[in-house]
Amino acid sequence: MAASFEVEAALFLFRLRRLDAAFHAALHQHYRVLDFFASNKPLQDFLAAAAALPDPPRAAIVVGGRSVRVDAAFLDAAPSLAFVFSTGAGVDHIDLHECARRGVAVTNSGNVYSVDVADHAVGMLIDVLRRISAAERFVRGGLWPAQGQYPLGTKVGGKRVGIIGLGNIGSQIAKRLEAFGCVIYYNSRKQKDSVSSKYFSSVHDLAAESDVLVVACALSKDTRHIVNKDVLEALGKDGIIINIGRGANIDEMELVRALKEGRIAGAGLDVFENEPKVPTELFSMDNVVMTNHVAVFTSESRAEVRDTTISNLEAFFSGEPLLTPLVLPR
Amino acid sequence: MAASFEVEAALFLFRLRRLDAAFHAALHQHYRVLDFFASNKPLQDFLAAAAALPDPPRAAIVVGGRSVRVDAAFLDAAPSLAFVFSTGAGVDHIDLHECARRGVAVTNSGNVYSVDVADHAVGMLIDVLRRISAAERFVRGGLWPAQGQYPLGTKVGGKRVGIIGLGNIGSQIAKRLEAFGCVIYYNSRKQKDSVSSKYFSSVHDLAAESDVLVVACALSKDTRHIVNKDVLEALGKDGIIINIGRGANIDEMELVRALKEGRIAGAGLDVFENEPKVPTELFSMDNVVMTNHVAVFTSESRAEVRDTTISNLEAFFSGEPLLTPLVLPR
Numbered sequence: 001m002a003a004s005f006e007v008e009a010a011l012f013l014f015r016l017r018r019l020d021a022a023f024h025a026a027l028h029q030h031y032r033v034l035d036f037f038a039s040n041k042p043l044q045d046f047l048a049a050a051a052a053l054p055d056p057p058r059a060a061i062v063v064g065g066r067s068v069r070v071d072a073a074f075l076d077a078a079p080s081l082a083f084v085f086s087t088g089a090g091v092d093h094i095d096l097h098e099c100a101r102r103g104v105a106v107t108n109s110g111n112v113y114s115v116d117v118a119d120h121a122v123g124m125l126i127d128v129l130r131r132i133s134a135a136e137r138f139v140r141g142g143l144w145p146a147q148g149q150y151p152l153g154t155k156v157g158g159k160r161v162g163i164i165g166l167g168n169i170g171s172q173i174a175k176r177l178e179a180f181g182c183v184i185y186y187n188s189r190k191q192k193d194s195v196s197s198k199y200f201s202s203v204h205d206l207a208a209e210s211d212v213l214v215v216a217c218a219l220s221k222d223t224r225h226i227v228n229k230d231v232l233e234a235l236g237k238d239g240i241i242i243n244i245g246r247g248a249n250i251d252e253m254e255l256v257r258a259l260k261e262g263r264i265a266g267a268g269l270d271v272f273e274n275e276p277k278v279p280t281e282l283f284s285m286d287n288v289v290m291t292n293h294v295a296v297f298t299s300e301s302r303a304e305v306r307d308t309t310i311s312n313l314e315a316f317f318s319g320e321p322l323l324t325p326l327v328l329p330r
Numbered sequence: 331m332a333a334s335f336e337v338e339a340a341l342f343l344f345r346l347r348r349l350d351a352a353f354h355a356a357l358h359q360h361y362r363v364l365d366f367f368a369s370n371k372p373l374q375d376f377l378a379a380a381a382a383l384p385d386p387p388r389a390a391i392v393v394g395g396r397s398v399r400v401d402a403a404f405l406d407a408a409p410s411l412a413f414v415f416s417t418g419a420g421v422d423h424i425d426l427h428e429c430a431r432r433g434v435a436v437t438n439s440g441n442v443y444s445v446d447v448a449d450h451a452v453g454m455l456i457d458v459l460r461r462i463s464a465a466e467r468f469v470r471g472g473l474w475p476a477q478g479q480y481p482l483g484t485k486v487g488g489k490r491v492g493i494i495g496l497g498n499i500g501s502q503i504a505k506r507l508e509a510f511g512c513v514i515y516y517n518s519r520k521q522k523d524s525v526s527s528k529y530f531s532s533v534h535d536l537a538a539e540s541d542v543l544v545v546a547c548a549l550s551k552d553t554r555h556i557v558n559k560d561v562l563e564a565l566g567k568d569g570i571i572i573n574i575g576r577g578a579n580i581d582e583m584e585l586v587r588a589l590k591e592g593r594i595a596g597a598g599l600d601v602f603e604n605e606p607k608v609p610t611e612l613f614s615m616d617n618v619v620m621t622n623h624v625a626v627f628t629s630e631s632r633a634e635v636r637d638t639t640i641s642n643l644e645a646f647f648s649g650e651p652l653l654t655p656l657v658l659p660r
Contacts, residue, residue, distance in 0.1 A: 297483070
């Protein structure tokens with residue numbers, strides 16, 4: 001069965017850094033691969049060269065983040081394209097409406113990442129509240145024998161945790177934190193009938209009632225800077241913010257300012273507005289935990305993404321139903 | 331009612347570092363306090379001076395750790411003593427049999443700490459598996475823009491977690507980790523009828539079947555070095571160890587050796603054999619998370635311990651039943 005699509009071309013539009021040799025090998029085994037980042041061409045030149053091939057690529061694989069945007073200009077330059085696969089969970093880099101209008105199918109990796117992202121969010125939440133990374137620096141710095149005393153953390157249990165976005169990831173976070181005795185509140189586009197947690201239609205009101213605010217929503221024009229100066233103000237000086245959504249869900253300049261001025265108590269951030277740039281002011285703050293957009297990444301999830309990618313490509317090229325469709329083929 | 335014991339003397343036998351001003355104020359308000367660490371005397375001299383007072387102290391407050399041991403020699407030197415309160419959860423520094431033999435009542439702070447210790451254990455477990463502190467160092471060191479790639483962590487869900495000691499703390503750890511989809515195994519002195527998790531009568535066999543081994547037992551002569559070279563060998567090169575019990579529950583020299591030689595995959599350690607000394611070899615290991623014996627400490631638990639201490643002292647001096655007795659008064 002593989003024979004039918006072994007000669008199909010697939011555009012690669014991701015950076016190598018997060019995709020392992022096994023993934024590359026699996027792709028190259030089945031497809032003729034055009035690798036954007038390896039080509040060292042500007043994107044428009046790369047797409048033009050691909051479009052000019054006798055057998056132009058019908059599928060593209062992209063990662064999230066800011067490097068490549070699949071928008072109208074991209075689709076104009078790649079008229080042969082009928083399928084876009086995003087290896088990430090978020091698809092804010094893909095214009096779904098434009099794809100739908102043109103009959104370009106879109107799938108992502110589905111819920112492969114949800115539990116890993118939820119685990120990471122909870123890990124960062126415990127870390128910030130209980131000051132684990134800060135204590136780590138204290139011990140590694142050899143300060144324990146000399147100084148002994150270390151600022152106390154605060155209890156996890158009983159904390160009111162407001163989750164922005166109660167989708168797959170947000171629900172998994174809620175499930176975990178309930179086992180710690182946290183009280184879960186949430187905001188989402190609509191109240192969910194199946195959920196007993198208290199719903200807030202306003203993020204501002206959610207923040208005002210929460211000890212910890214967790215950003216777990218997708219990035220869209222509606223959720224850009226959903227945590228702004230007013231929301232940070234409502235969260236208040238004892239409030240903690242955790243972000244495993246997208247950097248631009250928070251007005252980062254305002255967040256840094258609030259942390260500097262002690263207007264919020266701490267933050268756990270896996271994502272930033274201008275990755276890989278992180279505001280350097282954060283580096284000296286003991287009440288901030290930062291990771292490099294790794295909440296989605298475990299060796300197990302990478303293997304699952306590889307399998308999901310290959311399976312979706314196989315389905316597409318075989319004319320079978322896509323496994324995790326966001327925009328159906330025409 | 332307070333009047334009856336306002337003039338009672340209580341021996342202080344703890345260091346100040348973990349007890350706040352409010353605790354001191356509360357004690358000094360009700361008691362004539364003899365403070366060992368403030369006295370700058372050797373312990374035997376301090377106890378001899380206290381015993382020579384016209385109104386020698388009947389109660390002692392001690393913390394855990396290695397600084398003061400309430401053993402036969404201690405009790406010989408403090409013949410007026412009828413009550414010992416330990417502010418810690420562990421009482422490995424108190425000879426309970428000797429206290430019982432002499433009719434000295436003993437209480438500790440009960441289960442005040444259990445949930446905080448469990449939270450800290452789970453936080454360290456996520457941290458080691460998902461490499462949060464390591465990523466933190468990576469980001470803070472400014473390496474993200476330059477290096478991008480960072481070694482992947484491993485998934486929390488599905489891991490087989492073997493807990494040594496399924497008491498209050500161990501049970502709370504199990505409850506939390508079940509919400510992450512971990513499979514819980516345990517070892518304890520006896521199998522517990524109320525628990526459905528798989529029981530192992532041998533720590534070696536538990537380690538052999540576990541991905542993560544969590545030490546959550548008290549320290550006694552039976553549990554000293556309960557994790558020894560053989561157990562580490564059984565845990566194996568992909569195994570992780572978490573210790574929130576006592577440092578001496580693990581043969582630390584063997585642990586360091588196993589980590590150095592890659593015979594286990596990582597560790598999360600809140601306790602060490604010779605606190606505040608930490609083996610310096612660990613400082614350069616990215617797969618180790620270390621905190622300075624803070625799993626029990628939150629601002630909330632400290633307030634609770636203060637209240638529990640005062641309440642137990644009040645009960646003792648009033649002849650009322652003790653709140654959290656380990657050894658009953660004669």
